Amino acid sequence: MATPILELRGLVKSFGGVKAVSGLDMTVNEGEIHALIGPNGSGKTTTLNVISGLYRANEGSVRFRGDEISQLPPHTIAQRGITRTFQNIRLFARLTVLDNVLIGRHTQLRTNFWMALAPNPITTAEEDASRRRAHELLAFVGLADRAHVRASSLAYGDQRRLEIARALAADPALLLLDEPAAGMNPTETDALVKLLYDVRDRGVTLLLIEHDMNLVMSISDRITVLNFGTHIAEGAAAEVSQNPDVITAYLGGPLDADFAPTR
């Protein structure tokens, strides 16, 4: 029996009069790759922003390992073990690749202002460990030889991989990925799929938004389909792709007689 790690119940997020998410229920199981899909504007990124705390939900609950987190600030949610990547890449562009990953370690370090002032064993030890871990993660995502270049000088696909390494540096239990394959060519996408499996095998649960249906159908253990801010289907890939509501949302309904082609 799968254990839920993240449970959304009746989630509502509105902007002015527009409900971007309206009454969403979703359950993500521990250790799985879970995809969140749906047409443009269906509320996928809003949902991710609510989970990660960048937006505050108007109604409903977000439970992470049983604890209510929907009213917590983003940095606290990251400390609890949820980190993420962004649809429009948000690296620390003018810092080095290594520094980006080291910043990702922030929640795992204890050095405060006073400890920073004087050399002390705790800071020295955690800095050393942090650097080793950062290099290990860069090797894991295939950027070992780029540690000392500026993040902005990386190729696009590599920037996405760096965002994953940075998010993993916090040792998260749940990793949120917002369109990780966007703008990637087929070779890069294949490498990404392998990387995502490797991440899962490290014990990290993955929740991803993705438009590449081949990718979604091949790697997801479970899929939630959104339309107009609420879920219209949830289940394994095969079930979801046969669901009539899903087909309607993606391809439109049966043609009206009025619009039937005439010969």
Place this chain on the structure above:
Amino acid sequence: MNRRATLVALLALACACIPFVLHSQYMLQVTDTALIYAIVVIGLGILLGFAGQMSLAQAAFFGIGAYSSAIASTTLGLSPWISIPFGVLVSVAIGAGVGYPALRLSGHYLALATIGFGIIVQLVFINARGLTNGPDGINSIPPPHLGTLALDTYQTYFYVAYGALLLSIYIAWRVKHSRIGRAFEAIRENEIAAQAMGINVTHYKVLAFVLASGFGGLAGGVIAHMTRFISPDSYSFDQSVIFLVMLVIGGSATITGAVTGAILLTFLPEFLRPLKDSYIMVYGAAVVVMVIFMPEGIVGLVRRLIPTYQTPPAAPMRATSNVADSA
């Protein structure tokens, strides 16, 4: 790394010989002032250069440190060695009180709020006569003593200013190369990503502001016991702008840049003095030329010319976006 440390130590030692080389009292006075300004500008560099938050109130904290230390030593008879740290504490406390609400703002709004605060502080210096003696200022501020030796010449006071500067450089350097410094840089580069990485953005912005206040306050205390007289007009909005210009000219993201900018722009007006009234025009033009041709400051230019160094990031002058990715 060891070679670099040796080089820095040798440079620090060489600078310590300056009072024996310079014999003009006037040049020594300008030198001491430049070192003290460098402390103020390093503080501003932590806030703007590292953490990317604008402040045009740095002269106000410089003044708060100066007045607190001057008042503590003249009315309570405290030794400057006690009153200067007291000035730092007052400055830090006020910095925290102002920073917490002000740093909810960003970009232009933050800049405006700090301008307002700076003007209020100067008005308090002018009008709180009972405490500050109003526009007449405070005189007869005692010099510090080492045993029986009064450090009341520019030559001896050099070591007070230099010691305070070295302490400031050390603190700024330690902070920059730590978890704290990385959090500052993360906030400067991308506030939303910083939050998502678990950085408490408000906490670190306030910390950067408090550090800037503390450095300003330290410099204020140090200068008050050198000039032995302070008055409100030294702590104006104009002075805050000059500190900002020093930082941007030097290169805002580096400690070296802050020090270089402060020293250069303290000496420049002195060299331009023969031009009399037209000096401010030449000064202004020089600043404009430097900003245009050295967008990353003097340190940035040097690093571009010596390719073994990587170019440091320039001060971000853009307003930071606060909107997360839309759906």
